[in-house]
Amino acid sequence: MIGVTENLRNIRDLLAFSAAEAERTPDAVKLLAVSKKQPIEKIFAAIDAGQQDFGENFVQEGLAKIDQTRDKDVVWHFIGHLQNNKTRVVAENFDWVHTIDRLKTARRLSQQRPESLGPLNICLQINVDDEDGKSGVVIDALPELAAACVDLPNLVLRGLMCLPAVRTEFSEQRKPFSKLRELAQNLRAGGIDTDTLSMGMTADYRAAIIEGATIVRIGTALFGQRD
Numbered sequence: 001m002i003g004v005t006e007n008l009r010n011i012r013d014l015l016a017f018s019a020a021e022a023e024r025t026p027d028a029v030k031l032l033a034v035s036k037k038q039p040i041e042k043i044f045a046a047i048d049a050g051q052q053d054f055g056e057n058f059v060q061e062g063l064a065k066i067d068q069t070r071d072k073d074v075v076w077h078f079i080g081h082l083q084n085n086k087t088r089v090v091a092e093n094f095d096w097v098h099t100i101d102r103l104k105t106a107r108r109l110s111q112q113r114p115e116s117l118g119p120l121n122i123c124l125q126i127n128v129d130d131e132d133g134k135s136g137v138v139i140d141a142l143p144e145l146a147a148a149c150v151d152l153p154n155l156v157l158r159g160l161m162c163l164p165a166v167r168t169e170f171s172e173q174r175k176p177f178s179k180l181r182e183l184a185q186n187l188r189a190g191g192i193d194t195d196t197l198s199m200g201m202t203a204d205y206r207a208a209i210i211e212g213a214t215i216v217r218i219g220t221a222l223f224g225q226r227d
């Protein structure tokens, strides 16, 4: 798995470079390794090379990988669409959920989170481009959803997440990320303080880091094309 080890080193360098460009320190940006549809061997290789945070989109696949890494120090992030009938296993096995867009899902996760594990970290997914049929809370509904989530005992609202429409121009890529940062600032002004902006993937992480991403979610550049 020399590929994964090398890719990881390159990505860490690129993230540090982008952070410096944005006058941010390298440790201000966490790399979330998106391992969906990638074999467990590549995950082991990344863990051996010091990677700690992994993201999965599909519940069953994620659970299988969590089971195979129980003896290792891994932080698991759920970043896929979460159906209500899957909240219990997610609450019992993951450390973060990035894709909350309804209060009902957040309530179930809070009720189902085992207290022994401590609170579950959550981000609210924002439909930042207001796209029809796309997951994510609409911008106008964010303040109310955020306020309700803060009151749930077994969750910690860490921040906001987005998955914008594809753009190729750098200046265009920055716009939805800038918007997400502004939404977090608005929440802060309203008394809801968060520390996480989960934004940017292989194709647009640089724009996201310039706009303040604290977690970039990178799959392809690290593990190669998915099966």
Ligand SMILES: *Cc1c(COP(=O)(O)O)cnc(C)c1O
Pocket: 034, 036, 057, 079, 080, 163, 201, 202, 203, 217, 218, 219, 220, 221
């Ligand atoms: C697949 C996925 C990623 C990673 O995408 P790459 O382009 O492979 O880096 C990031 N975030 C989410 C929500 C994803 O589903």
